[in-house]
């Protein structure tokens with residue numbers, strides 16, 4: 001699957017997001033890093049929970065060697081799952097083997113954005129909402145609507161504004177937004 005986002009653009013995005021976080025303190029202390037936890041027993045490779053993985057965005061895999069010892073890689077095919085019709089071929093799915101320990105500067109984008117998610121209005125305008133994904137844990141930032149740091153929200157918005165210039169990524173956000181519009185209540189942050 002060919003993304004128009006280049007490797008050096010993804011690197012710049014990683015650098016920008018390295019400088020921000022949802023709260024001034026480590027929000028993992030509120031929940032024992034619930035969104036990192038791989039589930040299962042002691043996070044052995046066999047017990048890694050499939051629900052707790054992270055899909056890389058198209059082209060994001062260019063930042064990795066796939067030999068990282070802290071990640072377990074799965075290659076899937078877009079046609080086999082609920083991805084936009086424009087998607088075809090390989091999709092990379094990773095699970096963290098040693099949560100919450102990881103090289104922070106290499107955290108995949110979907111990990112960095114959480115608990116924010118992109119949302120496109122019917123007019124095609126980009127908003128950020130609190131994630132409405134069904135998850136096997138509760139995030140206190142969502143459950144208690146804890147205010148998020150302004151620079152985190154701004155950086156995340158800037159990054160999504162850029163990412164949705166890629167038609168594949170825009171199609172993904174549009175697909176998720178339609179589901180949210182039809183079935184869910186959401187909390188807009190910006």
Ligand code: SF4
Nearest residue numbers: 027028031034035139
């Ligand atoms: S984003 Fe939510 S679930 Fe993840 S570590 Fe922070 S508070 Fe916990």
Ligand code: SF4
Nearest residue numbers: 036096099102107111
């Ligand atoms: S990349 Fe790091 S912070 Fe993100 S889920 Fe994995 S272990 Fe947790």
